[in-house]
Amino acid sequence: MELRQVLICLFLSTFFLASCGQPDEESHRALSVDKEAAASSRAAAADKQAYVAAPKLEIPFHKEVLDNGLTVIVHGDHKAPVVSINIWYKVGSKDEVPGKTGFAHLFEHLMFNGSENYPGEYFEPFQRSGATDMNGTTNNDRTNYFETVPKGALDMALWMESDRMGHFSGAITQEVLDEQRGVVKNEKRQGENAPYGKAFDTIAISTFPPYHPYSWTPIGSMEDLDNASLEDVKKWFADYYQPANAILVIAGDISVEEAMAKARQYFGDIPSTEVQPRLKNWELPAQVNKREIIFDQVPQTRIYKVWNVPAIGSEEEDALDLMTSLLANRKNSLLYRRLVRDEQVATGVSAFYYGRQLAGQLVIMVDVKPGQPLEKVEKLLDAELREFAKGGVSTEELRRIKQSEFAGLVKGLEKTGGFGGKSDILARSEFYYGDPGALIGGLEEYAKVSALEVQDVASRWLKPNSYTLIVKPKKKYSSADKGVDRSKLPAVDKTVELELPEQKAFTLDNGLPVVLAERHDTPAVFMNLQFRSGAAADRDKPGLASMAAQMLSEGPGELDGLEFSARQEELGASIGAGSGLDYNSITFSALKTQLEPSLELFAKVVLQPLFPEKDLARVKSNRIDAIAQEKAQPQGLALRELPPLLYGKGHPYGSPLTGSGTVEGIGAISRDDLVQFHENWVRPDNAMLTVVGDVTEEEIKTLLNKALAGWKAPKSELAQVQVPQVERPQRARVYLLDRPGAEQSYIMAGLVMPPWQPEGAEAFDAMANIIAGKFTSRVNMNLREDKHWSYGARAVSLDTEGQRPYILFAPVQTDKTAPAIEELLKEYRSYLGDKPVREEELADYRDDEVLKQSGRFQTKGQLLSSITWQVEKGLPPAYIAEYPQRVAALTKDSVEASAQEFLAPEQFTWVIVGDLGKIQKEIEALDIGPVEVLPSGD
Structure with a gap:
C-alpha cells in the first residue's frame, strides 16, 4: 500500500482529477536471455540496499458487519478522554451521470443541515460539546463525515450521525436545497477565482472521454447545480446513504464491547435497501497525447504534465508513489535540484501519484520563473524526465525517502481523528482494500520496494506521450420506525478529566531555559526553540526575519542545503524554522532511536547556519515571485495591503500579514543582514525551549548540554523591539x-x-x-x-x-x-x-x-504548542x-x-x-x- 497517499490533502480530492492508461506493449523493456541472470543478481542486491526497516506500528481493530450491512471498525486508544467517529459512504462524484454532476458534493453540504429529528444546523450540538476535527469531504470515490468528541458526548454524536443516515430524507426541503446550492456555487466561484483554479476542470475534461466518471470534478458544473431538483436529491439519498453502503469507525477512549453496543443501539435499526452496483475499474486503453494552453489571472506560467497510470491497489502503486518523491516535493528531489536550484528556471516543482478506484494519474507541476522562456523550461523538464526514466533512480535517495515517510507516519499516528488520524487510516484501508489493517500491514512491502522497481515504473510510464496543460498569465492582469429514542438528543456528559503531564523547568549550562513535558506513548520527541524577533524586528527591510528563517534550511555547518535535507531524511528527523510578527522559532521532531544524532544536527542549525551567498540570490528571487503569487490571490492581496493601513507605514506591524515582506525589502537583504540578524536574536538569553516527548529530564538535559555546549550568550546587550501604540481612525x-x-x-x-x-x-x-x-x-x-x-x-x-x-x-x-x-x-x-x-x-x-x-492535548504537537504559548506569556x-x-x-x-x-x-x-x-x-x-x-x- 502506498504510504504518502494517506496524507494527501483533501483539497486534491476535490479538485485534482486522475486518469489511467494501460502501458503499451512496446514500453516494456525486453531483456535477452543472457542478461536475465545478471539482472536478477542486481535486483537482489538493490532490494537489500534500498530496504529500510518499517517501524513496528499497530492499530489493533475489531471489525464486524451488522445485520443491516453496516461495517463497523473499533480501535481503542486511551491516552485522552476523546472518541473519534469517521463514516465513509461508498459514493462520490464517479457515481454521478453527465447532466447531474456535483450531486455528491452538494449532498455532503445538505447533510450538515440537520435531520428529521434534529432540524436546523447540524454543527450546533457539536459546537457546544467540545467537538474537534469535525468536517465532511467529497472526492471522486467516496464521501466522509468525521468528528472527535469528548467521551461524554459520544452518545450525542452517534445519535446525530445515525439520525442523518436513517432519518434525513424528510428534512430535505426546497428551501434547504436552494440554500446549500447557493453555498456550493460560491465555493465553486471561490475555487475558480483563485489562481490556477480552473486547471483541474480542464485536466479532467481533457484526459477522460465525456462519459468517464472521472471526466468532471466533484464540485460539478453551475448548470447541473441549478438543475438539481428536490426529487433528484432525495433519490440520491435513498440510493447511496444506507448502512450497507457505509463504513463506521469508532476510535478512542472506548472498549470494543461498549463501541459495538452503541453501534447496534444507534445504527442497528436503520434498514438497507438494494445497494447500487459499483464500477470497479475503468482504465483507459492508451495515453492521452495532447497539449493545451489557457490564460488566467495568474502571476507566472505553470506547466502541468499528466500521465495515465494504474489505479489504487495495483502492484505498482508503492513504486509510483516513491517515484514522485524522487522527482519532486523535496529539496533533494531531481526536478527541484535541476530546475529550481541549478538552472533557476522555476520557482517550484511538485508531483504526486493520485490513485483512485477506477484509475490513477501521475501529475507533475512546474512554476516557470518569470522571464524564463517556456520552451526552455519544458525542454529541460522533458530531458530530465527522459534521463530519470533511463536510469536515474538512486538507492540512497530511495532509502532516505522511506525513512522520512516512516518518521512522518509515526509522528502522525497520535491522533485518533481528523485527516490522517487513526480512524481515517482504518476507514481508508477498509474502503480501498477491504481490510482495515491494509495500510499499516503494507508498510513492510513499502519498505521492500527496490530502486529497480521504481526504475521500471519510471521507464514504463514517463513516456513522451502525455497530457500537457500550460496556464499562462493574461496579457493584462486583472428512516426506521423503531429502535433508539429519536424524540430528543442524548445529553452530553460535561465531565472533563484531563491528566496533563507535569511540566519540568530547568536551565542548561549556557543559561537557556527549558520546559519539558514527558509523554511516552510513541517513540518521538518534539521541540520548539523560540526567540523574540519576528517581522517586528525587520526595521527597514520587510521580510528579513522570514528570510532568515527560510535560509536556515539552506545548510548548517559543513552541510549544504541538499545534504542537510538528506541527513534529516536519513534520521527520520524534521528541523524547520518559522517566523511570526513577534517571534522566530526553530522546530524539531525526531524518533527516540535517533535522538542524539538528530540533536547534533539541530545544534548545527542553531550555531552554524551557512546563509550561503549562492543560494541567497535564488531564494530571494523565488520569494519575489511568491509575492507576485500572493498579489494574484484576493486574500493574499488584501492581507498585504491591510497592515500599513491599520498601523502606518514603517510600523513594526505594518508589513504584509502574509509574512513574505515586500519586493523592495527582499531585494535589499544581503548575507551580512542575515548573519547580523542571527547574531542579534538567536542567543540563549533571548530564547526559550519547550520539549514534549518520549524522554526524561535527565536524558534530555544531558543531550542538550552536549549538543548546545558551544552556544553562549554574547557580551553585547540584547536588542529590544519597540512596538509603538497607534490610534484607531475616527471614521471607517x-x-x-x-x-x-x-x-x-x-x-x-x-x-x-x-x-x-x-x-x-x-x-x-x-x-x-x-x-x-x-x-x-x-x-x-x-x-x-x-x-x-x-x-x-x-x-x-x-x-x-x-x-x-x-x-x-x-x-x-x-x-x-x-x-x-x-x-x-x-x-x-x-x-x-x-x-x-x-x-x-x-x-x-x-x-x-x-x-x-x-x-x-491529544498529540505531542498540540501539547507543545500550548506549553510554548504559556511560557511565552510568562504564565x-x-x-x-x-x-x-x-x-x-x-x-x-x-x-x-x-x-x-x-x-x-x-x-x-x-x-x-x-x-x-x-x-x-x-x-x-x-x-x-x-x-x-x-x-x-x-
Whole structure:
C-alpha cells in the first residue's frame, strides 16, 4: 500500500482529477536471455540496499458487519478522554451521470443541515460539546463525515450521525436545497477565482472521454447545480446513504464491547435497501497525447504534465508513489535540484501519484520563473524526465525517502481523528482494500520496494506521450420506525478529566531555559526553540526575519542545503524554522532511536547556519515571485495591503500579514543582514525551549548540554523591539483594489485591538467567537446559511505582543458586495445595540470550550504548542489546567462589556478586492466612510 497517499490533502480530492492508461506493449523493456541472470543478481542486491526497516506500528481493530450491512471498525486508544467517529459512504462524484454532476458534493453540504429529528444546523450540538476535527469531504470515490468528541458526548454524536443516515430524507426541503446550492456555487466561484483554479476542470475534461466518471470534478458544473431538483436529491439519498453502503469507525477512549453496543443501539435499526452496483475499474486503453494552453489571472506560467497510470491497489502503486518523491516535493528531489536550484528556471516543482478506484494519474507541476522562456523550461523538464526514466533512480535517495515517510507516519499516528488520524487510516484501508489493517500491514512491502522497481515504473510510464496543460498569465492582469429514542438528543456528559503531564523547568549550562513535558506513548520527541524577533524586528527591510528563517534550511555547518535535507531524511528527523510578527522559532521532531544524532544536527542549525551567498540570490528571487503569487490571490492581496493601513507605514506591524515582506525589502537583504540578524536574536538569553516527548529530564538535559555546549550568550546587550501604540481612525475608511473579471469580491475589514492580557481574555474570546469566530457565528450564519452569498465569513484576532490586528473577511459573489457589507455592519451594530449576546449563545460557547479541552492535548504537537504559548506569556503551568474553570465562570455581562470595550464597526478599515466596474458605485453609495482606490501594483 502506498504510504504518502494517506496524507494527501483533501483539497486534491476535490479538485485534482486522475486518469489511467494501460502501458503499451512496446514500453516494456525486453531483456535477452543472457542478461536475465545478471539482472536478477542486481535486483537482489538493490532490494537489500534500498530496504529500510518499517517501524513496528499497530492499530489493533475489531471489525464486524451488522445485520443491516453496516461495517463497523473499533480501535481503542486511551491516552485522552476523546472518541473519534469517521463514516465513509461508498459514493462520490464517479457515481454521478453527465447532466447531474456535483450531486455528491452538494449532498455532503445538505447533510450538515440537520435531520428529521434534529432540524436546523447540524454543527450546533457539536459546537457546544467540545467537538474537534469535525468536517465532511467529497472526492471522486467516496464521501466522509468525521468528528472527535469528548467521551461524554459520544452518545450525542452517534445519535446525530445515525439520525442523518436513517432519518434525513424528510428534512430535505426546497428551501434547504436552494440554500446549500447557493453555498456550493460560491465555493465553486471561490475555487475558480483563485489562481490556477480552473486547471483541474480542464485536466479532467481533457484526459477522460465525456462519459468517464472521472471526466468532471466533484464540485460539478453551475448548470447541473441549478438543475438539481428536490426529487433528484432525495433519490440520491435513498440510493447511496444506507448502512450497507457505509463504513463506521469508532476510535478512542472506548472498549470494543461498549463501541459495538452503541453501534447496534444507534445504527442497528436503520434498514438497507438494494445497494447500487459499483464500477470497479475503468482504465483507459492508451495515453492521452495532447497539449493545451489557457490564460488566467495568474502571476507566472505553470506547466502541468499528466500521465495515465494504474489505479489504487495495483502492484505498482508503492513504486509510483516513491517515484514522485524522487522527482519532486523535496529539496533533494531531481526536478527541484535541476530546475529550481541549478538552472533557476522555476520557482517550484511538485508531483504526486493520485490513485483512485477506477484509475490513477501521475501529475507533475512546474512554476516557470518569470522571464524564463517556456520552451526552455519544458525542454529541460522533458530531458530530465527522459534521463530519470533511463536510469536515474538512486538507492540512497530511495532509502532516505522511506525513512522520512516512516518518521512522518509515526509522528502522525497520535491522533485518533481528523485527516490522517487513526480512524481515517482504518476507514481508508477498509474502503480501498477491504481490510482495515491494509495500510499499516503494507508498510513492510513499502519498505521492500527496490530502486529497480521504481526504475521500471519510471521507464514504463514517463513516456513522451502525455497530457500537457500550460496556464499562462493574461496579457493584462486583472428512516426506521423503531429502535433508539429519536424524540430528543442524548445529553452530553460535561465531565472533563484531563491528566496533563507535569511540566519540568530547568536551565542548561549556557543559561537557556527549558520546559519539558514527558509523554511516552510513541517513540518521538518534539521541540520548539523560540526567540523574540519576528517581522517586528525587520526595521527597514520587510521580510528579513522570514528570510532568515527560510535560509536556515539552506545548510548548517559543513552541510549544504541538499545534504542537510538528506541527513534529516536519513534520521527520520524534521528541523524547520518559522517566523511570526513577534517571534522566530526553530522546530524539531525526531524518533527516540535517533535522538542524539538528530540533536547534533539541530545544534548545527542553531550555531552554524551557512546563509550561503549562492543560494541567497535564488531564494530571494523565488520569494519575489511568491509575492507576485500572493498579489494574484484576493486574500493574499488584501492581507498585504491591510497592515500599513491599520498601523502606518514603517510600523513594526505594518508589513504584509502574509509574512513574505515586500519586493523592495527582499531585494535589499544581503548575507551580512542575515548573519547580523542571527547574531542579534538567536542567543540563549533571548530564547526559550519547550520539549514534549518520549524522554526524561535527565536524558534530555544531558543531550542538550552536549549538543548546545558551544552556544553562549554574547557580551553585547540584547536588542529590544519597540512596538509603538497607534490610534484607531475616527471614521471607517474604505480602500478598493481592482481585479477586472473577478467572479467574487473579497471583503476584508481590520480593527486594532489592545495587546493580549490574561484579565478578561476569556470574555474577549467568547465575544469574538459568537459574533464572527466560528461556523455558527452570527456573521457566517447570515452570509453563508441565510443569504448563501458566501462560502464562509469569519474574523480572527492575531495573538501579538503589541496591539493585535482583528481581521474580518468574507468572500462574496460580485453582485452582493455592497449588500454583504451592509449585512456585516448590521450584525456588528446589533451585537453592540439591541441584540447583545444571548444567554443560550454564551452557554453553547462555554460548553464547547470546556468540553473541547478533552481533545486539546491529544498529540505531542498540540501539547507543545500550548506549553510554548504559556511560557511565552510568562504564565504558570496551572493557567492551562484552570482554563475550563475560567470559561465556565463567564457571565453575559462580562461578554457584553468586552464587546462594548473592543468592537467598533464604525472604525473599521475596509479593503475590498473585486471588479470595480461592477461594485465601486454601490460601495460608495453606502457612505460608510471615504473611499479610495489603491494602485493595483501590476
